[in-house]
Structures are given as C-alpha cells and as structure tokens.
Amino acid sequence: MNENFINTWVPNSELGRIRSLREPIAKRREREGKTFDTTHPLAQTIIKAWKTGSKKGSPVDCLVISPAFELMGRQLVNDLGKDSRNRGLQSDAYYLTFLKEALNGRQPGLGNLILTSDHPSQNVLDTFSTPIGDHQDYTVVVIDTIAFENGGTLTIDIEVGRGDGDGTFYLLNGDKKLSTKEGIFKDDILAWVWSASGETGQITHRFNQGQLFKLGITGYSDEEEVCVNAFRARISVEPAEKPEPM
Template sequence: MRAGVLSDDQIIVFLNENFINTWVPNSELGRVPSLREPIAKRRERESKAFDTTHALAQAIMKGWKKYSPADSLVLSTEFELLGRLPVNERTSPYNGANGYLLFLTEALDGKLPGFREETAKPSLEPDSESLPELDAVSKDSNVKLTSERPKREVLNIFRAPGNGLQDYTVIEIDTTAFKSGGLLTIDILVGNAEPKGSFDLYDDDTELPTQGMPHRALASAWDVPPGKRGTIKYRFNRGKIFKLGGTGSRFSQKGSVNAFWAKISVEPHQEAETGKVSSPRPEQSAEDTMNAFVKAFKNLDSEGVLSMVTGSAKGTFESDFEGMPEDVRAQISQILSHIKILSSEYVGDEFHFRLRVPGGAPPEVSAKMRKVEGMWLIYEVE
C-alpha cells in the first residue's frame, strides 16, 4: 500500500476491520537482484534463516507484477491471491483514496482486481484465428439462444480451488426457444495463464458440487491445457436451461486464475438429425467405419450404431438411446464423451480395434470387423 492513502481515516478503519496488514521489503524476497548476494551474506553472518518456500512468501512472489517497483497485494487466509495494485498503475478507477477502497472491496468480493487484465483476452494457438474483439463477446453470465440467434460467445475467468474441490464460474444457457430440442455445442478456449480448465454441463435444477467428482454432469471437457481447446456436445430432446461450470483442474495450483472463451451454439433438432452417422457403404474403409462407429456411440445415435454391427454384436447395442430417460441418458453421455481409440490393426481379412471408456465397466472394449456383403461391419464386441 502507499502512505498517501493511509491518511484517509475511512481506509484505515476498513483495513483494520478486514485485513491483517504488513509491509514486505522487496529485498527480503530477492526481488532486487543487486541486493541478493549482500542479504544472503548478512543472513549467513547473523545465522538468520529466511524460508522463501513458505506459502506466504510464495504467494507474495507469485503476485509480483513484472517491472513494478512495489505492489499492493491482497491474500486470503489460505494464501490465495485476491487482488494486486501495482504502485505505478493506480489509474482510474483505482486512483485516489476512493479508488484504493474500491480495489480492496473488489478483492474481498472475489473480483480479482489487477489480475483480470492478464486473463481477459487469452491468445489462441499460433496456427489458429485470433479471438474476436472483446466488445463483440458477451461478458454476461446468462446466454439466451434462439432460432434468430443460435450462437453466442462469452468470456470469463475461472479459479483453481485445489485438489478434490469445485469452485465453478457459472454460465447459464437458455435453450427454451428450441421446443423440439437440438444439439448443444460448446467450443471452449482456455487462456495462456497457468491453470488448466475443466468444464461441466448441468441441468438447471442440479445443485452444483463443491467437492468430489462431478457425477451429475451431463457432459464435460476436463483438463484443457492453457492455450488449447475443448468441446462439449450434448443432444437434448426439448428446450431447457443448462448451467456450464468452469473451474481450474484439480492438479492446478490452488488460487491460480485463467480465462476462458466459449462459443455456444445450438443446431435445432431437425438439422441435428441430418448430422447423424450414415449407414456404412461398400466403398467405406475399415478405418472410416471405426471412426463413424465411435462418433455414433459418443452421440448416442442408436440408429447409426446398429447400422454398423451384425451378428452377436447387435445384442450389445440393442438399447434405444433415443428412448432413454433424461437422467440415464445424461449419465451415459458423460461416460461416452471420453471414449478414445487405443489401437487398431488389420488381422488377416479382419480389422480389430480397442476403445478406452473412462468410467466404463470394463474400461476397455475390443471390437472385431469383417466384410459382410462388401461392407465393413462389427461382428464381435468384448
């Protein structure tokens, strides 16, 4: 903090009521390169150790603004960074005594003043297009999609709550205008700050968890690395309100913050139906059939799946995905969205492949294909 604002009685009262206040010289934590060696020698001479690995020291050093001579930092009792105000950047709206009070208030409210500029506009991968300008992107936490405006873009931030916890930034998605349902697609780009992002889609009436696994999520995109993309797809039978929750991944440093940009869109049910996997054709390769099968399986497209299986394998997929209760469909969709192809190979006149289904029982599935009347079909699944 700066001595000037301490002449304001209102700020003094606010600080004393809400904070433990202290000064930490830059030199003690090695921020001044020319003083590192002299201070190290002084500590050695005086036999005074200084533990820079302590959580408080680490939080302070993490909060430093590059090239700033001094910073006002707000930390939580768990050493999470809540706000930063570099001494040379006390411009509007944080200038003067009232501005400093605003900075402190926003920090307590979880608005992360001083850190938002680092995460407000995440850059894309080098070979990708640039993000739209911020004034073309909604910063609102409520998104309403209609037939006239079936696509929206939002920009927000998330925070890593620590291993085993959830601390969602929530975006409400209103699709009630699509009476016959459709395919909800959420393309997500995570900013270039440190933490990975995990994103879960929920029904509006689902109480969001604060710890443990998000078992009631309809679909998810987990552990999306900084600067990378993730996608959530969910087919719904009638218009409704969803909640998209974004949080730092469980292995990211607690309290770290990043941004995310999401393009949210709905294909109306009639159009979404045309995107279903078509039946196999004689000219289709084994690899194409495998990929089409995985796509149909992920999308819970029972018609597409059954068109690619024969013999005993048909019994494995005889359930009608379209007729499932919504809650059962949501649970299965959550599992199937993470299917991955582990391996594939030609074995004589056949084509074999293995799939990994995280959370499935069993977690790995083997499938065998052979040509039936000139078309590659799956005849065995185990």
C-alpha cells in the first residue's frame, strides 16, 4: 500500500442494510438534525457491493474501491478464515493477497467465474431479460482465465430456457463496458451467438494469454412486456500446449 490508499469504515446500518435498524436510525438523525446522503457515489458503490458476489450475510464487508468509485474487490469477514485455509495461507497473508488481486483487476469476491488447470470448466445458471424501453439490460458473467499463462481456447456451451425471450450472448474483453443506452460497439465483440428460446448455442474464442473476459447476455422478444428467461452455460478452457524450450 502507499499514500494513495485510504482505509475507512462505513457502517452498513447507516446505509439501511439492516432493516430492523432503519427506523431507529432515522429517528436518531431527525433528533440530532443530521442527514446521511445515500446517493453519494461512495455510498452507491457500497450498496452495489451488497448485491454482488456472495449473498450470504456478514457483519463486515471488506471492499476495495477505486478513486472513480468502481468496485474492485469484496471479502466477507465471516469467510476470511475459510477462504484463507482454501488458499493454504494465514489470514493476514491471504488478506494481503486479496488486496493485491483487487488492485491487479482480478475482482476477487465479485462473483467472477475463475478457471484454472485444476478446474478448467464451470457451469453458470442465471436469467436474462428483454429491454425496458430504451434501457438495455445485461446479465454479466466475468470469466477469469488468468491462470492459463500460455492461452488456450475458451468454449461456452449455452442452453436457453423455454420461457419467453431469445438470448444474445456477447463475449468481450474484461475491461469493456456494457452500455445500457448505446449498446455494444461492434469492434468490442470478440464473439457472439443468438440462441432462441429452448435452443442451444456455442461461443469459441482462442486467446494467447490468460486474461479476464466478460460475457454479456440480453434478451429479445416480440412481446411488448418485459420477458425473463433462464439460461445455462458450461464455460471451459482447453489450454494451449506449452512451447518447447529452445
């Protein structure tokens, strides 16, 4: 860490996360003549973190937030011991690793799907919805292939549910944004597939070095009302062969 790193505490209760405390806190603020601006970008990022990654409750969330108020990492204090043991590290060493991974853009604790040589494939079960007016809604899956230093082939096998709404699946580099207004720029799309309701599809993409990818999913329907459908995706990497030493 350096002089640009700021460590601060923001009680979840002050932001309204604990339902039973909302009324007492509101009365206390009224009595003291104080307000708490939950529309501030920092407050909004913290509230976003509650809905990102694990949905388990925890008395404290350790969050890494950029100067631009982007959520970079999340660690539940209740899971610190378990997560440390899973990585074979002491708690303090694991916490430092968590901070470093967040600052390196790996977004730990934010629900990313992490693929490694020991676990080269994982399944995702989620939903997507059709746009609301001009607002394009995306379901986003971040895929971490950083462990594959020599690259490989990323394959995404998709099954769309039988509900209303077809799905369009876009594969992007992890640093690309999914605009709810402007759509996706053609040059940002690495690969894509359209899968109608009840049908399957596949995306394949060859990459030369491990990185973060972003899978964005949105729906389409002829119905005027918003439609929601489910999808299942099996995401896997076939690693490239290591180059022979010269």
